[in-house]
Amino acid sequence: MLYKLIFNGEKYLNFFFDRKQISRILGERTISNKEKFINYNHCPRSYVGVFDESLNFDFSSSDKEDKGKPIPDIVVASGRLFLSQKAYDVLYPLIKNDGEFLSVNYQKGEGYFFIPLQVADVDKKVTMKNEWEDIVSLGFSEDDVKEFSVFRTEYDAFIGLYCQDYIKDAIEQAGLTGLFITNDLANIFAEDRSAVSKLN
Numbered sequence: 669m670l671y672k673l674i675f676n677g678e679k680y681l682n683f684f685f686d687r688k689q690i691s692r693i694l695g696e697r698t699i700s701n702k703e704k705f706i707n708y709n710h711c712p713r714s715y716v717g718v719f720d721e722s723l724n725f726d727f728s729s730s731d732k733e734d735k736g737k738p739i740p741d742i743v744v745a746s747g748r749l750f751l752s753q754k755a756y757d758v759l760y761p762l763i764k765n766d767g768e769f770l771s772v773n774y775q776k777g778e779g780y781f782f783i784p785l786q787v788a789d790v791d792k793k794v795t796m797k798n799e800w801e802d803i804v805s806l807g808f809s810e811d812d813v814k815e816f817s818v819f820r821t822e823y824d825a826f827i828g829l830y831c832q833d834y835i836k837d838a839i840e841q842a843g844l845t846g847l848f849i850t851n852d853l854a855n856i857f858a859e860d861r862s863a864v865s866k867l868n
Contacts, residue, residue, distance in 0.1 A: 680740035686724035710746035722771040740846025749782040786819040806853040
């Protein structure tokens, strides 16, 4: 069975890119280099040779609603993954062939930002949008994605992140925090619409 990984922002802090750092490395954002701006471009692409230093992530927030929220082990950010060292140790052996890892510095030390590079076509027999272009059902041929541990699709503009059942199991067994996991692949919210698991 396939699952969707959704960040649980109701319980956990999200991160911010260090825009000054990225601008210092890449210079002014132009037509020719805009794809390299990782804080804007979330589409699958390699960043090998783009960043020669660890990215700075900031999990602080001035929002009163975020007061008391902890920093999670995992954040899904526009189809990419922030991973704490603990999450990296658990997931690296399982997802290393499906993308690339960039090193990260944040409040708790060192972490990683995973860029999934595997892309799958949806199964048109079970995938549908409504009259407002919202995705109401989403599916994949499991034969087409059987070699992928985690993957994305152009159908949802690469925003969603999908995985095999052994990824879900590994996250749950290690007690990694930050995610809402569901087998409702069209779901975009961390809520109990056919929810499979809500990790605390």
